[in-house]
Amino acid sequence: QQAETPKGRVFAAPSARRLARELDVDINAVDGSGPGGRVTDADVQAAANGRMDSGVEDSEEESD
Amino acid sequence: MVVGDISTGTDVLVIGGGPGGYVAAIRAAQRGLDTTLVEKDNYGGVCLNRGCIPSKALITGADLAHEAGNAEEMGIHADPAVDMAQMVDWKDGIVDQLTGGVEKLCKANGVNLVKGTATFKDENSVRVAHGGEGQGSESIEFDSCIVATGSRTIQIPNFDYADDPVLGSKEALDMDSIPERLVVVGAGYIGMELSTVYAKLGTEVTVVEMLDDVLPAYEDDISKVVKRRAKDLGIEFNFGEGASEWRESSDGGITVVTETEDGEESTYPADKVLVAVGRSPVTDTLGLDAIGLEPNEGGFLETDDYARTDIDHIYAVGDVAGEPMLAHKAFKEGIVAAEVIAGEPAALDYQAVPAAVFTDPEIATVGMTKDEAEEAGFTPVVGQMPFNASGRAMTTGHTEGFCRIVADEDSGFILGGQIVGPEASELIAELALAVEMGATLEDVAATIHTHPTLAEVIQEAAENAEDQAIHTLNR
């Protein structure tokens, strides 16, 4: 449901963007739950957790 | 730590002590890295010594003198006399304090300071020539290097800055008297800022510009406001002409000769001529050949999102790393380079670099214009508020200009803003935060703004974009 953000603009606070880098999350691929679709810290954290969860489920896929 | 002629080693070597370099060095040292900063000249670079700070000091001074002399309507009757040498002394005092401060901050943070000119020996060492006779040189080995050598004024044929009547921006900031007549070559931001200074001090200023308008980097309705006011200040503009030469004239002054594309000549009498046609990066004196690093067409060192050049452990920041050539972009790149070297998850992921022009009135912009937003694929909505509807602006006697906000129609996200008017350089800070945070029009409109302030124009422009303005009629 993430509307395609034209040309590299990310609608997220600098702190959320740093968190995404820290957790190795591609913030462009995160669904934003904030006003207008802004990506929040919680969204980034959820994306990281989700990936970890799916990482556990499909552990073979992760092996690259 | 570093002793002459003996090769020493450092974790991080920073070349150049301007805004990009000193900030990078301080941050690297703060991160516990052994850091060495090599600077051949004064600390603070162009910005502190002959750029941002001295120009803003003279702008403030000229502005105060001019304001006070033109405030009869307010009931203030004054005829200020300006002692230019004294104004320049005052400015020099500020510069000294700031450059001394940079040196102190470097030392307090544990940065090793080395005076001299660095050139690459190989990918992991430089040679530092201490300059001056018998000063010798030394080698410094490094694990990582940050190149922050900045930029220098471009010179045009027949106008040699060594000749007395020819001024670069540096010389124009160091005059000991106010010239009667000044020809300014170039109507970019430096040319326009300095033209305004001298026009306000009483100089007859004539601007010659190759292009067909002032401040081509800005939208027409913005540069128009500045041009109109510049004309009111007595500045004359001649577009479509390039300066070709100057000669001494019989009245003791000079004649500046210009040429159109078609070869048509004009002449302008003057006492001094200021050449302000741009700046180019300093890469030629670095010995880049020794490491096989090649500048791009513009002469800049290309870098990635981590401020790294093509050589992984060699970084470039500030003017030498590309446009926009602004001190605060250099700060940011310096910080990021140092943090990346320290192994932190830093990156150049900012959304926007604000920019200000300290003309009268000031211009300040951040993020996208309406056209840029369209090009990027947004459906932009625009809100505007003129300063002549601002109570605070009226009480300062400065009501020219407007504030514009550009947002994405669907989401309301603020994409950018353009302000031309009083204190634009300060007001843009709120919009920069809005752009960086992903704020919406509603966020800015709902934030209570102090009355009476100029900053209310930002709120009102956001409301206007939403058809919710109170103090102007909506679109």
Added chain:
Amino acid sequence: MVVGDISTGTDVLVIGGGPGGYVAAIRAAQRGLDTTLVEKDNYGGVCLNRGCIPSKALITGADLAHEAGNAEEMGIHADPAVDMAQMVDWKDGIVDQLTGGVEKLCKANGVNLVKGTATFKDENSVRVAHGGEGQGSESIEFDSCIVATGSRTIQIPNFDYADDPVLGSKEALDMDSIPERLVVVGAGYIGMELSTVYAKLGTEVTVVEMLDDVLPAYEDDISKVVKRRAKDLGIEFNFGEGASEWRESSDGGITVVTETEDGEESTYPADKVLVAVGRSPVTDTLGLDAIGLEPNEGGFLETDDYARTDIDHIYAVGDVAGEPMLAHKAFKEGIVAAEVIAGEPAALDYQAVPAAVFTDPEIATVGMTKDEAEEAGFTPVVGQMPFNASGRAMTTGHTEGFCRIVADEDSGFILGGQIVGPEASELIAELALAVEMGATLEDVAATIHTHPTLAEVIQEAAENAEDQAIHTLNR
């Protein structure tokens, strides 16, 4: 629409055309409601006619004259003469333009304007006395009513504003000459702003204050900066004394008598005495008895999060609805009341009301102080940046003061900020947005701030709170 003596009806009746009232009326009309605004005096209320705007105009004027006369160090030599009557004329021109603008905006948005004094007949109608002989009166029925009757200057015993040497803030903004000696009773923000104006215009100013410091609403280290500068301007302070009376003196001036709590008397010679001891809400002339609405102890009408009084369809906004008595709080409440009446999901859900004092230097604050944050249960972390480390501040010659940011240590959320220094009133806008948006220290620190600007102090204070400052040593 509304004709004399015949009872007419309206959806929304607004009583009072100050910042709270006119904004409420415009927004209600924008929402398609039939809206009537009753004002007995000039449009714009206290704020435009004898408050915010006229005071800021004189502050700007006095400041320019004083700056220009004290800039020898900058090389500017001037001895400005101020024609007070002319300065007041200039100010009046601004006021006229703005009050005319408010009237036009009301009409353009379709608000019905009625001149007169409204008093409640019952819960759904008022009587409007048109004032002036033979002007008669009319009744207006309403579905909803917004009370925006504002506040008036408090009077103290023996100081009658009708007597020539006794000035209220209104009279102090309408002088035709500069008094030689002025005693100011009260060191709150209005007293301090006006003391500064007259001190800069050359008046010998003596401030008398019952409490033991200036600006008691602000933290000590903030008010201290303003007090120090006020003393430099020649203002004398006498704390712990209340003004008890004044009498004519033999030199053609007056003597102001003060008394301590212990009954100790002092006398101060003067030409005028300005009483600025506070303002009280206007509820006594509204006929509130007729609707059974009772003001609280402070005289204010209490309201809920929707600006509603105890009577569901009667709202109160602005000074009459309680502290802080500020124009921009009135704007906000006016907007919310109108939107709630229009059935929108509006509420007074703002996090913070910024406030500014236009002294020299200015003070501006938003959100919580460190102590308030502690009381609220946060573990506050504080970051600070002095203006004397700001390059831009140095170039303006104004380096007093500092910027402080208060944040929650765990989350980094910015809880508030206090600025005392140049352009504080404008700079606070960025911090207000930060507080309102729930921005963190990192968000503000990572946002690129234009160099050289005063706004950089905000970034630097945020960095300092995070132990990441570059241009100051960290805590």
